[in-house]
Amino acid sequence: MVTMTQPVNRVIRWGIWGTGGIAHLVASDFRLVKGAVLQAVGSRSIGRARQFASQHGVQKSYEGLEALLNDAEIEVVYVATPNYRHLDDSLSCIQAGKAVLCEKAFALNLNQARQIVEAARQRGGFCMEAMWTRFIPAVIEAKRLIDAGSIGSVRLIQGNFAYSVPAGPDSRFFAKPGGGALLDRGVYLISLAQHLLGVPQSIRGTSSTGETGVDEQSAYQLGFAGGALADLSASLRVRGTNEVVILGERGMLRLCEPFYCTHRLVYRSDAFPRAMTQDGSSSSQGMSRFIRAVKEASATKYTRRRLSPLVDALRRGKVLGFPFPGNGYQFELREVSHCLREHRTESTIMPLDDSIEVMRTMDAIRDQMLPVIPPDTSNVTLTRS
Numbered sequence: 001m002v003t004m005t006q007p008v009n010r011v012i013r014w015g016i017w018g019t020g021g022i023a024h025l026v027a028s029d030f031r032l033v034k035g036a037v038l039q040a041v042g043s044r045s046i047g048r049a050r051q052f053a054s055q056h057g058v059q060k061s062y063e064g065l066e067a068l069l070n071d072a073e074i075e076v077v078y079v080a081t082p083n084y085r086h087l088d089d090s091l092s093c094i095q096a097g098k099a100v101l102c103e104k105a106f107a108l109n110l111n112q113a114r115q116i117v118e119a120a121r122q123r124g125g126f127c128m129e130a131m132w133t134r135f136i137p138a139v140i141e142a143k144r145l146i147d148a149g150s151i152g153s154v155r156l157i158q159g160n161f162a163y164s165v166p167a168g169p170d171s172r173f174f175a176k177p178g179g180g181a182l183l184d185r186g187v188y189l190i191s192l193a194q195h196l197l198g199v200p201q202s203i204r205g206t207s208s209t210g211e212t213g214v215d216e217q218s219a220y221q222l223g224f225a226g227g228a229l230a231d232l233s234a235s236l237r238v239r240g241t242n243e244v245v246i247l248g249e250r251g252m253l254r255l256c257e258p259f260y261c262t263h264r265l266v267y268r269s270d271a272f273p274r275a276m277t278q279d280g281s282s283s284s285q286g287m288s289r290f291i292r293a294v295k296e297a298s299a300t301k302y303t304r305r306r307l308s309p310l311v312d313a314l315r316r317g318k319v320l321g322f323p324f325p326g327n328g329y330q331f332e333l334r335e336v337s338h339c340l341r342e343h344r345t346e347s348t349i350m351p352l353d354d355s356i357e358v359m360r361t362m363d364a365i366r367d368q369m370l371p372v373i374p375p376d377t378s379n380v381t382l383t384r385s
């Protein structure tokens, strides 16, 4: 655990627990994070740990979580194991006095999420769900524009997260417990909607269940205070548009595919500048009137051709680019490292209460999807009776 005597610019020493697909992607983004070092890797197999270490230039490799946690130099552990391991693995890290960055979904259900949060708060250590989307620059800009009122009051969020993956009980996507479209993909959409609109007041969920008993596709409708709605869906079976569109009363934002780590944000303002309307109003009707007037005034083919890009741009919106190197995990790694240097126990962008509320929403959705399963049970087995 960190003490107050440590220098504020100290290097943060990380360990990774698990050597699967995501661990490799995150490990390769450490080179983009100043003042953070991936110092150790732990695996159930020392062979895999060594191989991972040599591939990513990691100094130490360990067999088993306990061995990794016994390394006093490691300040924070990135838990990169399957969803059904997150509760036990995170609790072990917290009890060993390590800070924790735990992969999404944070846990299997609300009860498990609460256990992790309570343990972290009791121990006084840092803990965060690795919901990297919240730290992607285009997503941060989208939230800034919304908070600044640039698209007016948000009324509707539409989005899907859908890529086809090979089926089978050996795949973590389809395995129980912990698999399914909701826990793997829906969590991104729900977390994003709640990041932008707060906790939903009404929740509806539906799913189609595959042979292994998990939701291979699921859809969610969330209703928020003031009447905003989110219409979201996730699939392990088909390729979707993988975009999120945010519709406000005076404009639109689109997080382009793949929305969860996008480099592109489309911003369209429907508001006509006050100074240019006769009655001094600022409205989307003003913008429509302006476009109509431009078209009507373009009597000749020449002026129509010259003005059509402007009209199209007004209709479609402006594409804002937010390019970044690497895979996009550097932003969450930076946030955690920064919080640790500042002696914070939570991120303000991805606080633990938000992880709890997202899990509460997912429990409510799952309650409707698979009604025989109690949504709030620890060590839940997602089996139909």
Ligand SMILES: NC(=O)c1ccc[n+]([C@@H]2O[C@H](COP(=O)([O-])OP(=O)(O)OC[C@H]3O[C@@H](n4cnc5c(N)ncnc54)[C@H](OP(=O)(O)O)[C@@H]3O)[C@@H](O)[C@H]2O)c1
Pocket (backbone or CB within 6 Å): 017, 018, 019, 020, 021, 022, 023, 042, 043, 044, 045, 048, 049, 080, 081, 082, 083, 085, 103, 104, 105, 130, 132, 172, 184
């Ligand atoms: N943020 C993202 O973009 C993103 C993307 C994909 C996945 N994820 C999340 O990351 C987590 C891991 O996903 P993944 O795709 O990396 O899965 P994966 O390829 O199956 O890797 C998981 C790793 O966890 C370790 N592990 C420890 N205990 C295990 C156990 N009992 N059973 C199986 N593996 C165990 C294994 O490493 P050892 O064999 O070395 O012990 C395994 O390679 C999931 O929570 C997933 O939701 C996040």
